[in-house]
Amino acid sequence: MARRSLALVDYDAGNLTSVRKGFAAAGADLFTPASPDELAGAAAIVVPGVGHFAATGALGGPWRRAIAAALALGTPLLGICLGLQWLFDGSDEAPDAAGLGALPGRCTRLPPGLKVPHVGWNSIEVIRASRLLDGVESGAQVYFTHSYAAPVTQACVASTTHGATFASVVERDNVFGVQFHPEKSGEAGIRILCNFVSLT
Amino acid sequence: MDTFTRAGTMLSKRIIACLDVRDGAVVKGINFEGLQKAGDPAALAERYNREGIDELVILDVTATIEGRRALEATIRAVSSRLFIPLAVGGGIRTEADAAAAIDAGADKVSLNSAALADPVLLTRLASRYGSQAIVVAIDAKRNGARFDVFARSGSTPTGRDAVEWAREAELRGAGEILLTSIDRDGTRAGFDCDLTAAVSSAVSIPVIASGGAGTFEHFLEAFTTGLADAALAASVFHYSEHAVSELKAFLQARGIPVRL
Numbered sequence: 001m002a003r004r005s006l007a008l009v010d011y012d013a014g015n016l017t018s019v020r021k022g023f024a025a026a027g028a029d030l031f032t033p034a035s036p037d038e039l040a041g042a043a044a045i046v047v048p049g050v051g052h053f054a055a056t057g058a059l060g061g062p063w064r065r066a067i068a069a070a071l072a073l074g075t076p077l078l079g080i081c082l083g084l085q086w087l088f089d090g091s092d093e094a095p096d097a098a099g100l101g102a103l104p105g106r107c108t109r110l111p112p113g114l115k116v117p118h119v120g121w122n123s124i125e126v127i128r129a130s131r132l133l134d135g136v137e138s139g140a141q142v143y144f145t146h147s148y149a150a151p152v153t154q155a156c157v158a159s160t161t162h163g164a165t166f167a168s169v170v171e172r173d174n175v176f177g178v179q180f181h182p183e184k185s186g187e188a189g190i191r192i193l194c195n196f197v198s199l200t
Numbered sequence: 201m202d203t204f205t206r207a208g209t210m211l212s213k214r215i216i217a218c219l220d221v222r223d224g225a226v227v228k229g230i231n232f233e234g235l236q237k238a239g240d241p242a243a244l245a246e247r248y249n250r251e252g253i254d255e256l257v258i259l260d261v262t263a264t265i266e267g268r269r270a271l272e273a274t275i276r277a278v279s280s281r282l283f284i285p286l287a288v289g290g291g292i293r294t295e296a297d298a299a300a301a302i303d304a305g306a307d308k309v310s311l312n313s314a315a316l317a318d319p320v321l322l323t324r325l326a327s328r329y330g331s332q333a334i335v336v337a338i339d340a341k342r343n344g345a346r347f348d349v350f351a352r353s354g355s356t357p358t359g360r361d362a363v364e365w366a367r368e369a370e371l372r373g374a375g376e377i378l379l380t381s382i383d384r385d386g387t388r389a390g391f392d393c394d395l396t397a398a399v400s401s402a403v404s405i406p407v408i409a410s411g412g413a414g415t416f417e418h419f420l421e422a423f424t425t426g427l428a429d430a431a432l433a434a435s436v437f438h439y440s441e442h443a444v445s446e447l448k449a450f451l452q453a454r455g456i457p458v459r460l
Contacts, residue, residue: 050329111206114208115405120429143285162211186249187283
């Protein structure tokens with residue numbers, strides 16, 4: 001049987017050229033499903049995204065049901081940046097837009113005082129061993145660009161501090177997320193993408 | 201837990217290399233004139249990546265004046281094996297120009313003259329690609345206690361104040377400010393820290409100091425007195441191997457957080 005592909009969900013929240021190149025470097029075969037039905041055959045699902053949480057409204061309805069169904073069958077799911085925030089119940093950025101709710105908690109705006117958005121290279125402090133961070137050292141620097149962030153909960157396997165300490169990497173069962181952009185985070189980022197791809 | 205506890209930051213100050221490109225080759229001018237050839241952009245990008253540069257900017261330096269778009273082939277060549285942020289500027293006048301640069305592999309587009317002429321363009325691009333993809337480049341020249349904004353590669357006065365324009369750009373959707381001192385550009389006399397500090401303290405988005413880098417001390421000043429979030433240089437990195445890693449070690453030894 002041919003190796004199944006990873007589904008990259010394109011819901012019009014930013015440009016995906018760099019994400020595609022990052023996964024190509026990680027040896028993944030990606031496809032962009034045209035409809036939620038196509039997620040059924042995916043080896044794994046990637047939800048990227050930049051910008052405003054309201055953009056995740058496009059993931060409501062059929063997409064949300066298809067992603068939840070795939071999750072229930074054990075399909076690995078990776079949320080990147082806004083995609084990580086969407087894994088939670090919701091975000092103060094768009095209170096009316098519901099998140100996937102795969103992880104409990106709400107995303108909130110980083111506190112004032114330091115510059116927000118949080119843009120640039122910051123370090124991740126590993127809280128516990130995880131499949132996604134296999135071979136990535138605590139203190140590794142990765143590239144962030146965001147204003148809202150997820151709380152440090154049981155699912156948080158690495159945190160980052162910018163005015164507050166937030167969840168930069170989450171992992172629970174087959175739910176994974178990174179607040180930073182692994183496709184723009186040099187060797188550490190590509191390693192994380194490889195780790196995710198190797199789950200399939 | 202839904203609220204955050206206040207804390208500091210471990211955010212690194214970024215060191216950005218600028219590839220001033222004309223006709224597919226890297227050049228570096230002094231005060232925007234007398235351009236000299238210095239190398240192949242893809243080869244330089246690879247070298248900088250190995251040395252630990254945090255980000256790259258490709259600037260098509262003569263694009264606006266000669267009405268030429270940033271070369272998509274150059275963007276493709278530079279971005280093909282690069283897993284750090286890449287910004288592209290020069291000749292981006294329309295939404296279609298920005299889309300072409302982004303589709304070719306740019307993570308961010310830098311707008312200068314076009315944003316001054318049509319600030320609403322910033323809002324349109326930010327809603328399409330997100331503010332993180334929109335950089336506003338401001339070329340400013342000292343005029344007494346204030347800083348005047350110039351358009352078209354520093355050739356055309358706009359009558360606008362740099363601090364005021366940076367504030368407006370942020371409100372309209374810009375995600376970063378790339379701030380170049382026309383007085384210092386290419387002189388190696390140091391960044392204009394007064395200019396950088398004035399703009400950086402007036403906006404919440406990151407400010408990239410540009411123009412005048414000559415020594416490691418100049419970068420240190422940009423981050424301390426200049427309050428810059430990132431510092432950009434071209435020639436200081438082009439002609440010397442290991443300059444990036446040595447610069448970062450220098451800054452770290454002086455308490456500036458950097459990515460090593």
